[in-house]
Amino acid sequence: MSELVKEQQKFSLMLGLLLVHIARETDYRVTLGESWRTPEQAAANAAKGIGIKNSLHCERLAQDLNFFRDDKLVPPPEEVGAWWEEQGGAWGGRFGDPPHFSLAYGGRK
Ligand SMILES: [Zn+2]
Numbered sequence: 166m167s168e169l170v171k172e173q174q175k176f177s178l179m180l181g182l183l184l185v186h187i188a189r190e191t192d193y194r195v196t197l198g199e200s201w202r203t204p205e206q207a208a209a210n211a212a213k214g215i216g217i218k219n220s221l222h223c224e225r226l227a228q229d230l231n232f233f234r235d236d237k238l239v240p241p242p243e244e245v246g247a248w249w250e251e252q253g254g255a256w257g258g259r260f261g262d263p264p265h266f267s268l269a270y271g272g273r274k
Contacts, residue, residue, distance in 0.1 A: 169270070173225045176268040179252055180228055183266065186248055193242060198229030198264055216262070219273055227267035 187193055202210075202222035211218040221227040232241045241263040246256035249266055255274035257265025267274055 169224060172268060172270055176226050176254075179249075179254055179268065180266070182252065183245075183249055183254075187245060190248075191242070191245060192234055193239075193245065194233045196231045196233070198231050200228050201225055217273070221267045221270060221273050224270060226270050227265060229264040230266060231264065 184195065187195055199222060202220055204218075204223050207216060207220040207223050208218050210216045210220070216222070222229075230241065232239050232245075241258060243258060246258040246263070246266075249256050253268070255267045255269045257263055257267070257274070260274065
């Protein structure tokens with residue numbers, strides 16, 4: 166099995182734990198945002214200044230999450246981003262993309 170597939174499996178399990186953490190330990194609720202992205206979509210986004218051409222979404226190593234509190238869409242909370250980082254993940258809140266939760270790979274986040 167390739168190193169990438171092992172990382173994808175690790176990321177998928179980490180994401181499941183993140184969702185359980187949010188459900189059990191916070192007042193936030195989430196919906197899934199963008200997950201897998203084609204290289205063509207990533208390139209089109211990058212041309213518009215959204216994300217990067219070499220996005221980890223193309224590698225199945227990133228998930229965007231929409232956070233809600235009291236039925237309102239809110240910015241992703243720092244406490245959840247910090248928890249994700251403690252588990253070994255990378256959080257987009259550190260680089261201007263707060264909905265983005267990923268597992269760093271190949272020097273990308
Ligand atoms: Zn993202």
